[in-house]
Every structure is written in C-alpha cells, then in structure tokens.
Amino acid sequence: MVEEKFFLGRQPILDRTQQIVGFELLFRSPESLHAANILDVQAASASVIVNALTQFGIQDVLGRHKGFFNVTREVLMSDAVELLPKNRVVIELLESIVADQEVLERCRSLKALGFSLALDDHVYSPGFHDIYGLVDIVKVDVLETPAQDVPGMVDKLRKWPLTLLAEKVEHAEHYKFCSELGFDLFQGYYFARPVVLRQKKIDIGKITMMQLMKQVMADADWAEIEETFKQNPGLTYNLLRLVNSVAMGLRVRIKTLRHALTVLGMEQLKRWITLALYAVNDSNGVHSPLLEMAATRGKLMELLVLAARGRAGSELADQGFMVGILSLIDVLFEDSMAELIGKLNLVENVKSALLHRDGDLGALLELAEMLEQADFPAVSDQLEQCDLTLDQLLSAQLETFSWADKLIASL
Structure with missing residues (x-):
C-alpha cells in the first residue's frame, strides 16, 4: 500500500475543569489545499482517516484522549468508518449533511455498534429532532452564531440528553458566556490568549x-x-x-x-x-x-x-x-x-x-x-x-x- 501524505492538525477540547478531554483531528492532503469547494476538503476521505490511524497508530496521535473526526455524508455511509476504534473516536457529522431517512438509519446502526456521534457547526433545526435523540454531542460555533441566538438554541437543545460543545471559543469572555449558558465542553484557544495589563494585586x-x-x-x-x-x-x-x-x-x-x-x-x-x-x-x-x-x-x-x-x-x-x-x-x-x-x-x-x-x-x-x-x-x-x-x-x-x-x- 502506498502511504498517503497529508497535513495533520489537532485542536484541544476541554471540559469545565479546564482539562483536555479530546482533540479534533483534521487531515488535509497536499493536493486539496487549492480545491475550490471547501466542504469537499474539510473532511478527509474515510480511507485517509483509517490509513492515518493505521500508519501512525491511534495511541501516537491521540495518547490518552478521544479523537473527534469530521465526516461527509459519503464517509458516514461507507464501511470504512466502522474500522475506527469505537471507544476512542467521536464521529462528527459535517453541517452539510441533510437529516434524511438514510442518515437517520445510519446513525442508528452506528449507535448500535457502540460509536459516539456529534453534530458539527450545528444550528438548531426541527428537521433534526429524530437525530438529536441519537447523537451524544452537539457542537455550536459561537464565533459564527449571533450571540443573541445562542441562549434560545441552547434551551431548545436541552430537551434531549446530549452534551453541548462550544466551538471556536477564542477568548476568556467567550468561555464565560458559554459556561454560564450551560455548555459542558469547549474547543478553542481561549486558555492560551493573553489577558494583558489589568491592574491587579501583586501576586x-x-x-x-x-x-x-x-x-x-x-x-x-x-x-x-x-x-x-x-x-x-x-x-x-x-x-x-x-x-x-x-x-x-x-x-x-x-x-x-x-x-x-x-x-x-x-x-x-x-x-x-x-x-x-x-x-x-x-x-x-x-x-x-x-x-x-x-x-x-x-x-x-x-x-x-x-x-x-x-x-x-x-x-x-x-x-x-x-x-x-x-x-x-x-x-x-x-x-x-x-x-x-x-x-x-x-x-x-x-x-x-x-x-x-x-x-x-x-x-x-x-x-x-x-x-x-x-x-x-x-x-x-x-x-x-x-x-x-x-x-x-x-x-x-x-x-x-x-x-x-x-x-x-x-x-
């Protein structure tokens, strides 16, 4: 087998105690860097994901943490996704996936196999009600979603027993806002941003x-x-x-x-x-x-x-x-x-x-x-x-x- 070459990125996901609990893993092939359709390249093909983890070993890429993977509809439906180690991964359905009957059935079968599922960059929609009952995590992009819309969306999603993850949390204020609304997981570099020159007592x-x-x-x-x-x-x-x-x-x-x-x-x-x-x-x-x-x-x-x-x-x-x-x-x-x-x-x-x-x-x-x-x-x-x-x-x-x-x- 010819080894595929690709870029590998990891972004940390933290819980309320500020512990890293997982990483979103991002793969891109060098050829896809200049592709026109960004959604085509956001998620690597199933073969790339599986090859990456086989080639590298999941332990080396993730250590003791879980890995979150973006998947397109094509990858979601493929057999290759079932080769991923179910206790180590969270399968993220990209926002381009439509919640039709075929997707619903596929989510049911992956859940029955023991996989964890998440919705990526999600905006609440009544069309997803059946899927909300199956997924474990819903990720909300708090940078792109207007701040006034987030509380209402959180209230609606709270009807299901799922975990809310705030995505693109880039500043301490963002984190405070999301934490107070009841988000449990946070993805972004808010913990690594300087909070400079506030007058404080001498430490x-x-x-x-x-x-x-x-x-x-x-x-x-x-x-x-x-x-x-x-x-x-x-x-x-x-x-x-x-x-x-x-x-x-x-x-x-x-x-x-x-x-x-x-x-x-x-x-x-x-x-x-x-x-x-x-x-x-x-x-x-x-x-x-x-x-x-x-x-x-x-x-x-x-x-x-x-x-x-x-x-x-x-x-x-x-x-x-x-x-x-x-x-x-x-x-x-x-x-x-x-x-x-x-x-x-x-x-x-x-x-x-x-x-x-x-x-x-x-x-x-x-x-x-x-x-x-x-x-x-x-x-x-x-x-x-x-x-x-x-x-x-x-x-x-x-x-x-x-x-x-x-x-x-x-x-």
Missing part, C-alpha cells in the same frame, strides 16, 4: 517565579536558584514531578533539586524549571492545558531543528525548545511579551523569535502556531520557508504528541 508567587526565570536564564549561581525554590514549595514539588515523569526516561528517581542538577545538568534543567512555572499558576497544576501546549510547541520546535540540521543543530534545538515553552509566558504572567522578555537574559535569536518571529526559530514558532490553527495552506508555505518536508513535519508531530502525552499522563 507574590508570580514575583518569585519571575525571579527564578531571570536566574535560570542568566545561569546564576546554583545556591541562589535553590534559595528561590525554597520560597515556593509548590514549584519544587511540580519540578520534581516533571523531571521524574516517564517522558524523561531516567533510571533513577530524583528526590532533590541538587540531585536534579547533577543528573540533568543546567541546560536540561532550564527546560523543566520553565515548564514547572506553567503548573504553579494554574488550578490544574501539572495538568494545565497551557503546560501541555507549551511543552508540545517546545518539543516540536526542537525536533524540527534536529530534522533540518542533524546533530550539528543541537544547540539551536535546545534554543528551539526554550522558544516554544517561553512563547506562552505572556499568558502565564498576564503581561506583555516585550515587558517579560526585557527582564530575562535571553540570547538574541531567542529574543527576536519571541518578540518578532524573526530568524529560523521565529519561522518555526510561526509554523507551530499555524498547525494549532490547522491553517494548512499557510503550513505548506511555511514548510518551504523552513526548508522542511511534509514527511519531516509529520514524523516530528507524532513524536511530539507521543512525548507530550506520556509526560502529562505520568504526572
């Missing part, structure tokens, strides 16, 4: 964290760093959980900061200290979605540098990892990136990548951001700019997803 924990970042980036004396850690026991706890995680692959259990330094060395320890900062400032601790996103960006950038440059690029790969994990500190500290970067002793190419998306590292950070948005035409152009192939990207993505999942699952 002593954040001051300690910022001080620690400064010290780490400036290669301060280890005794100084230890002293700062002692002021924040939660940070020490999170750091030790991170360095002892399965993803680190260490044979010895690290019990103290000093031990971590001797086993890992300062360069490696910098990564884990920076990641641990994301856990301290989030009620979910080490299970913060922001931590997972920062770790994923960092690892992907590191692997792409190594793919492009081999072992000769190891120093740049380390810097790539740091750019990825530092790229969300404005969200973490609720301050502007320029202000925060000004306080840290960063090398010039790391600084310009974070502030202006300049240089090789800036281009890779843009690539990571485009992938998060599943903007595949832009990803295709950016790959050329970064002198990378689609194969190198897919390989790095899979290794990253697997690494990040093991990291978070073992915490």
Whole structure:
C-alpha cells in the first residue's frame, strides 16, 4: 500500500475543569489545499482517516484522549468508518449533511455498534429532532452564531440528553458566556490568549517565579536558584514531578533539586524549571492545558531543528525548545511579551523569535502556531520557508504528541 501524505492538525477540547478531554483531528492532503469547494476538503476521505490511524497508530496521535473526526455524508455511509476504534473516536457529522431517512438509519446502526456521534457547526433545526435523540454531542460555533441566538438554541437543545460543545471559543469572555449558558465542553484557544495589563494585586508567587526565570536564564549561581525554590514549595514539588515523569526516561528517581542538577545538568534543567512555572499558576497544576501546549510547541520546535540540521543543530534545538515553552509566558504572567522578555537574559535569536518571529526559530514558532490553527495552506508555505518536508513535519508531530502525552499522563 502506498502511504498517503497529508497535513495533520489537532485542536484541544476541554471540559469545565479546564482539562483536555479530546482533540479534533483534521487531515488535509497536499493536493486539496487549492480545491475550490471547501466542504469537499474539510473532511478527509474515510480511507485517509483509517490509513492515518493505521500508519501512525491511534495511541501516537491521540495518547490518552478521544479523537473527534469530521465526516461527509459519503464517509458516514461507507464501511470504512466502522474500522475506527469505537471507544476512542467521536464521529462528527459535517453541517452539510441533510437529516434524511438514510442518515437517520445510519446513525442508528452506528449507535448500535457502540460509536459516539456529534453534530458539527450545528444550528438548531426541527428537521433534526429524530437525530438529536441519537447523537451524544452537539457542537455550536459561537464565533459564527449571533450571540443573541445562542441562549434560545441552547434551551431548545436541552430537551434531549446530549452534551453541548462550544466551538471556536477564542477568548476568556467567550468561555464565560458559554459556561454560564450551560455548555459542558469547549474547543478553542481561549486558555492560551493573553489577558494583558489589568491592574491587579501583586501576586507574590508570580514575583518569585519571575525571579527564578531571570536566574535560570542568566545561569546564576546554583545556591541562589535553590534559595528561590525554597520560597515556593509548590514549584519544587511540580519540578520534581516533571523531571521524574516517564517522558524523561531516567533510571533513577530524583528526590532533590541538587540531585536534579547533577543528573540533568543546567541546560536540561532550564527546560523543566520553565515548564514547572506553567503548573504553579494554574488550578490544574501539572495538568494545565497551557503546560501541555507549551511543552508540545517546545518539543516540536526542537525536533524540527534536529530534522533540518542533524546533530550539528543541537544547540539551536535546545534554543528551539526554550522558544516554544517561553512563547506562552505572556499568558502565564498576564503581561506583555516585550515587558517579560526585557527582564530575562535571553540570547538574541531567542529574543527576536519571541518578540518578532524573526530568524529560523521565529519561522518555526510561526509554523507551530499555524498547525494549532490547522491553517494548512499557510503550513505548506511555511514548510518551504523552513526548508522542511511534509514527511519531516509529520514524523516530528507524532513524536511530539507521543512525548507530550506520556509526560502529562505520568504526572
């Protein structure tokens, strides 16, 4: 069998406790990027979905989470959809599907087989009443649906025992609005958007964290760093959980900061200290979605540098990892990136990548951001700019997803 090539995107779906519970998986073939009919290309063919999961292994793509897949009418009706692992997937019926008798019967048979079903980008319609009794999840695009129409739609859909998912939740205000209306699941990057420069009480924990970042980036004396850690026991706890995680692959259990330094060395320890900062400032601790996103960006950038440059690029790969994990500190500290970067002793190419998306590292950070948005035409152009192939990207993505999942699952 010839392996099909395609772009792969994942977008996180969170519950009310801000835990990631699944990913919508998006596939596009390179040939479809310039197709005229956007609905034809939004959903990959059933063969692409099945091949992707066979080729990659569902564990590598999804880890411990469920995968949400868009399907066209043709895919819904095909036998291939039944090859998907029913306990790991949610089949999303695209908004182009008409709720006729044939679709109703197909939904009944898939439900009888044990599959979970969802309606994608849905607007309430009496024509779907029979289908509402079968689907598990209804996704509402809160960006496209006029705000005044959403409460009425929610009230109507509440007559059925289904879960409501708010899609394209891009800001904290969006999230608050949807949460108050009774949505249970949320898809979008609202948790990763900076909420900048509101006057707030001074957070002593954040001051300690910022001080620690400064010290780490400036290669301060280890005794100084230890002293700062002692002021924040939660940070020490999170750091030790991170360095002892399965993803680190260490044979010895690290019990103290000093031990971590001797086993890992300062360069490696910098990564884990920076990641641990994301856990301290989030009620979910080490299970913060922001931590997972920062770790994923960092690892992907590191692997792409190594793919492009081999072992000769190891120093740049380390810097790539740091750019990825530092790229969300404005969200973490609720301050502007320029202000925060000004306080840290960063090398010039790391600084310009974070502030202006300049240089090789800036281009890779843009690539990571485009992938998060599943903007595949832009990803295709950016790959050329970064002198990378689609194969190198897919390989790095899979290794990253697997690494990040093991990291978070073992915490």
